[in-house]
Amino acid sequence: MSNNQLNPNLWVDKYSDYLFNFTIVRVNDSEITKDLISETFLAGLKSKDNFKGEASERTWLISILKRKIIDHYRKINSNKVKAEVRITYSNEESEGNWLEESVSDPYDKNAEDLILNSELGTAMHNCLDHLNEKHALIFKMKTIDNFDTEAICKEFNISPSNLWVIIHRARKAMADCLNENWF
Amino acid sequence: MKCEEAGHLCDRSQYKEASFWEKLKLNIHLLYCSACRAYTKNNIKLSNVFKKSNLKTMPLNDKKDLKEIIHQEMSK
Structure with missing residues (x-):
């Protein structure tokens, strides 16, 4: 079956919200999200001759987007090596375990919520x-x-x-x- | 009140756009109309699921930018 076709003129109207939600929960920044989606569309245009029509347009775009997101993770991880870790508290009033406090985020969704969502x-x-x-x-x-x-x-x-x-x-x-x- | 109007009021109240009297009228209708009760139940469920999903849309300006980018790339 190869009756799926690409129609880049409709990509934004048809898929931008879907791609936006997919990306924002993973990178948590709307500017980066926009950049990644725009890179995805451009990469899609460049390789549109490779599209065989076996997958739907949306699935195909998501597979490109996933690679872009992984690239983005790699990039921020290589920056992290240079980051400085501050162990001391900024003032004496705060007590407790600095490591746990800096790692845990009570407002963060747990993994299950994220999957369910x-x-x-x-x-x-x-x-x-x-x-x-x-x-x-x-x-x-x-x-x-x-x-x-x-x-x-x-x-x-x-x-x-x-x-x-x-x-x-x-x-x-x-x-x-x-x-x-x-x- | 007809079911059509009840459905409309129920929709409006999902967006907090029904007045107190409209909601009262709707609730009285729901007392004796099981079809509209079923619709209302589903409608509330839909509102809740939208809240829970935390679905977002891409900002309109970003969409315009992306359309422009695609358009330019295609006319190359």
Whole structure:
């Protein structure tokens, strides 16, 4: 089966949110995320003749992105060698185990949460993929970015009742899809 | 109130855009309408799952930049 084709003009609209979520949980910095995704797209364009159509476009882009992320890890790790470790506290009032305190991060998600979340994220992206492109965009702006109804209506030149019809259909489709694949 | 309106109010309340009276009207409707109760239950579940997933979108400006980069590279 080789009927998958690349369509770089649609990459940003179709995959940028998916790639963004995939990267941000791994590098935790939106600027670096943007750079890695842009490198991914450029590498994809350069090697687009090697695409055999056996995988989906998204899977193919993710495989390039994964390599970019690993390269990024390598780069920051080689910088770490030069980093200086300060053992003493900056003032006398603080006591305790400096090593443990500097290593543990109570606000950090544990590994299980991260895995669960990335699986849930994948399930949600798969369901979002089934929505009509424009509807998905509007739904995401409203639900994830919390844009005002008014702002979205202006951006897409639609009436509020149009917007709510789109939201209603999208929510119904998302709930059905997640009921089948996640809940 | 018709189910269509109840569904609409339920959607709006997911985005905290339903007024007190609208929510009251919705809740009265839910007392006797099991179809809308089911819809509301699913709808709340969907809102929670979005909260839990911590899903993000790429900022619009970044998307524009990336589109530009791809466009330039393709026209080379």
